[in-house]
Amino acid sequence: MVTAxxxxxxxxxxxxxxxxxxxxFVLTESVALCKVDSxxxxxxxxxxxxxxxxxxxxxxxxxxxxxxxxxxxxxxxxVQGSAGAADWAAMKELASQSLAQYSELLAENM
Numbered sequence: 001m002v003t004a005x006x007x008x009x010x011x012x013x014x015x016x017x018x019x020x021x022x023x024x025f026v027l028t029e030s031v032a033l034c035k036v037d038s039x040x041x042x043x044x045x046x047x048x049x050x051x052x053x054x055x056x057x058x059x060x061x062x063x064x065x066x067x068x069x070x071x072x073x074x075x076x077x078x079v080q081g082s083a084g085a086a087d088w089a090a091m092k093e094l095a096s097q098s099l100a101q102y103s104e105l106l107a108e109n110m
Contacts, residue, residue, distance in 0.1 A: 017102050024049065039072030046074075059102070063087040066094050 005013065007026045014020040027045045046056045058069035061081035069076050078091035078098040092098045099105065 019102055019105070022105075039068045039074075042069050042072055042074055057096075059099075063091050063094075066091050070094055 010026045011020065014023060014026075025048065027041060027048065042056070042058055046053065049056070053073050053075075056074055057077060058065070058074045059077045059079055060066050060069065061079040061083055063083065066076050066078050076095040076097075078088070078095035079102055080088050080091075080098070080100045081102075083091060
């Protein structure tokens with residue numbers, strides 16, 4: 001997981017969503033790096049996973065993150081969460097796939 005949250009906040013968010021078992025680690029960075037150059041963060045996470053771009057999917061509820069990940073060559077999944085209507089429309093247009101919320105991942109795998 002790549003996030004601008006603190007590691008503790010990110011872990012709690014994953015636990016609340018029931019997704020903590022799906023992540024090997026949480027990579028946190030400054031909010032400025034996350035918003036300005038999140039492609040770099042996604043590259044770092046990919047390398048830490050010993051993965052390739054073709055095998056790495058970026059899930060995000062942020063229009064900026066979806067845009068930066070796509071520009072960096074990653075497959076993307078937009079997650080609506082609390083995104084406003086305009087951002088959500090743009091996110092769905094940019095992303096390879098979209099989900100209304102992360103819990104849809106769990107529903108599909110059950």
